[in-house]
Amino acid sequence: MPHKPIIAFAIGDPAAISPELAVRVLAKHDEESATLLVLGDARVLDRGLLHANLEDAGLAGTIARVRPEDIGTARPTRSVFVDLANCELDDVEIGVASVTGGRATLDNFRVALTAANEGFADAVYFTPFNKHAMRLGEGNYVDEIGFVNRTIGAERSGSEFNVLDEVWNARVTSHIPLAKVAESLNTDRIFRALQLTTEVMEGAGIQRPRIGVAALNPHAGDGRNFGTEDEDIIFPAVERAKAHQLAVEGPIPSDTVFVRAVKGEFDAVLTMFHDQGQIAMKLIGFDRGVTLIAGYPFPIATPAHGTAYDIAGKGIANDGAALKAIELATRLARPASEAPEITKTFADAVQGTRAAAANASISEGAPVH
Incomplete structure (x- = not known):
């Protein structure tokens, strides 16, 4: 039986087309191809459902919603949405970069990287980020590669690829x-x-x-x-x-x-x-373009386009690149046999990576908003 990979799926900027794209990807997802560990705030997912306005929301409308502590020490056997409860939508205006949106985006990405690094997933995928919002949320943020290096303690930096057919x-x-x-x-x-x-x-x-x-x-x-x-x-x-x-x-x-x-x-x-x-x-x-970050123990993929603040909330986002990106993440996913042994609960892994990020921000003098 072919290996069925697990993809840690981080929802991107909540003020952008990212929640809508996440919903569109979930609506078209083939559960036989990969198991999705979707990470974000349930309120953002619901906003994406509202904006996407789909006749058939598919998995997006039926996916089981769990808390980090519900995952335990086992790799998920079915797609689930993990509510990180990290984004107060009253502080996020559609189409506008914000501290709240940047922090939530970074937290989603950090947890997705940690999930793959700790053996809960075999690849990482995310809908678009906005670098300005992320810098508002965390003053020492530069780009994805630097963030990955810090989060997983990488021994060498990865490299970005842009991929078309x-x-x-x-x-x-x-x-x-x-x-x-x-x-x-x-x-x-x-x-x-x-x-x-x-x-x-x-x-x-x-x-x-x-x-x-x-x-x-x-x-x-x-x-x-x-x-x-x-x-x-x-x-x-x-x-x-x-x-x-x-x-x-x-x-x-x-x-x-x-x-x-x-x-x-x-x-x-x-x-x-x-x-x-x-x-x-x-x-x-x-x-159609996909950005792939490779050179780490697991691949990281995302649409090559940006957050498109100008069309956020209008339900017209093109999901072509988003679908191509998750296809590539699935194809390149690390074999389960090469995943590290899980040594802690998912909740402990989340708590640990959040604590490390908070300590790093304090020691590096990141601005407090």
Whole structure:
């Protein structure tokens, strides 16, 4: 019998389209594909049901609602909604970032990561976050990768991938100022990114993926006329990857590498910085794109688009990317045999991760709102 993974499902920003998308995903969920451990506030789920206005709410309308202490030390055998009771909706205006919304979002994500890290789930999925709201809720928040590292005590940082059916995008640097990109690049870092991209894509069933490596400078440096990084840093990384039998080519001018990928020459493009890939991927398939965070013991997936405050509460959110993201999380989920042994109750795990977060905020001087 095929392994049926458990997905820790964190509901995102309560002021955004996230509750509606959560409901739409639950309404279309196939219980035979995965068991969902849905995490959030029951009031937010009910708001999502109201906004989605579905004729058939499916699992969203019938899912069992439990408390953290009801989970005990066993992995769930059916999909459940865990009410974390963490979001007072009177303090959350639709379409507006808030302290309350940011804190609830972070708590949902923190608990989802903890559930996977403690063996209760095999992958993490979330509907969209709003970084401004999350920074209002927790002053030391920077981005998802830093948050994951702190929450699970990761030994190494993961990496973000943007995924479409026709092409994947991996990146060497992510949420840093453009002015710091060149100085942050080195041959080892690019080579490791190529190794991780190959590893993750093979885990998704794409054997020996063909990777086009984007140049940093216009025209790949034009023979050192427009910069030296392409010849001195990127090219050696590509050659090292080839020596390790990876299917890579580059550096390729970034204004053509995605054209070649979409035509079928490459399965993935490795870009040097965030928007070098994001702009292309969102133009190719904004409503289908998935963001995958990989390199941890379990995968983390979410729609690649944002929180769409402008259409929140209107019942018109497109669920295409949300459905693609949970499909990918299910496909890449860690085998149950590799999950750590559960050593504490779910309630104790929740209490522990919340206490650690509170202590970290105090020690790091995070602002109190």
